[in-house]
Every structure is written in structure tokens, then in C-alpha cells.
Amino acid sequence: MKLILLGAPGAGKGTQAARLMQKYNIPQLSTGDMLRAAAVAQTPVGLEAKAIIDAGRLVSDDIVVGIVAARIQQPDAARGFILDGFPRTINQAKALDAMLADAHMDLDAVIELKVDEAALLSRIAQRVKQTEAAGKPGRADDNPEAFKTRLEAYQTLTAPVSAYYAKTGRLAVIDGMASVDAVTEGLDKVLSRIVKA
Ligand code: ADP
Helix, strand or coil: CEEEEECCCCCCHHHHHHHHHHHHCCCEEEHHHHHHHHHHCCCHHHHHHHHHHHHCCCCCHHHHHHHHHHHCCCHHHCCCEEEECCCCCHHHHHHHHHHHHHCCCCCCEEEEEECCHHHHHHHHHHHHHHHHHCCCCCCHHHCHHHHHHHHHHHHHHHHHHHHHHHHCCCEEEEECCCCHHHHHHHHHHHHHHHHHC
16 A cells, blocks of 8 residues: 655654554655654765754755655565655655656555644644653754744645645545544545555
8 A cells, every 4th residue: 555644744644654554564654754864874865954854944855756766666665655754845746656657656545634733833842842851852853943944844835735636636634633543543444445445
């Protein structure tokens, strides 16, 4: 099964992707995780991306498309994957279409988790508090200023990606304001139709 999870930062994509990964035994391909790992490893891509990520802006389409193109060719992605955090721009969505066509792969579903802005802000504030309380180092881009930039990038560049997939009839929208378990149920409902089809 090949899926895209769309949604604003803090919408719950990572939480749900982890559950889907277990249930369907397919990898979660999170471009945010891949870029952060590249930054820690100080690869050329990671070094270039780090300041951009920390400021809450989007890394260039070329870099991200290159990372995803390499990742979906790995053997574990042959049976399926959950794309989390990609595509984030219309250009990335078009590049993904080309990549999948080249690999003779088809998307099974594009699912958007919808959460309003006030809830996103309070979730992120909560995440920062919990991380601090646990004495763990937080994400540099979870500070209020970078988070505002991330939300703006989402609204201007990523929200149109939902419309792009809606046009092809492939978009399912799920209420991401519900509890974590209720959102999982919503995803299960959408996906069970696909698995049976
Ligand atoms: P979140 O969804 O919580 O904002 P992610 O972990 O998905 O965070 O991404 C963190 C950062 O990594 C983004 O703010 C951006 O700088 C970079 N990034 C991740 N995916 C992409 C992408 N597809 N295109 C451009 N930049 C990306």
C-alpha cells in the first residue's frame, strides 16, 4: 500500500504513521526525519538543510525530491510506504508523479488530517513543555517563531497540494481534531476500502 499523509505541522501525521507502519508492515518515509538524520550525520545535504529547517522554512524541492527518489528505490519500499511530510509543494507533487510513473508504482491513497490553527498552536506548546519536563533536547524548530514560519509555509505552499490531489479524486480528509484513537479509526475506515478493492 502506497500512501501520502498530508496535514499541517502538529496535525498528528507522525503519530498515525507509526501506527500504520505497524499495522501494514510498511516503512514510514518522513522527509523531516531523513533531513534531520542528514543534519546530524553532517552530510552535504544535511549541512545545507540544517539552518533552513531550524528557521522553519522549506528545504529546496531539488534536495527533498532527490532524497525521496533514492529512498523509494530501497527494497523495503517495494511493497509500500507511508510518505509523511512529502510532497509539501506542488512541484514536489509533480516530481512524485513522475517518480512513481518511472517506477511503475501507483498511489493507493492520499489522506489529509485536518486540524485548526488554534489546536496546532496549543499542541506544539504542549510538545515543547513535555519535552522540557522530560529533560530531552527539543526540536530547534519548535520555538514559537519557527513554528509560525512552518505554519505559513504550510498555508501558502502545502495547502494547495491537497487541492492537487482532490482534483484527481484521490484525496480523503479526516478530522484530525478527534482523539488519537478516533483518528486511527478514521484512517482504518478509509484504508480498509482500499485494501479490499
Ligand atoms: P513538521 O511536519 O512537524 O513541521 P517535519 O519533521 O515533517 O515537521 O519537517 C521538519 C522540517 O524539515 C520542515 O519544516 C522543513 O524545513 C523540512 N522538510 C521536511 N520535509 C520537507 C519537504 N517535503 N520539502 C521541504 N522541506 C521539508
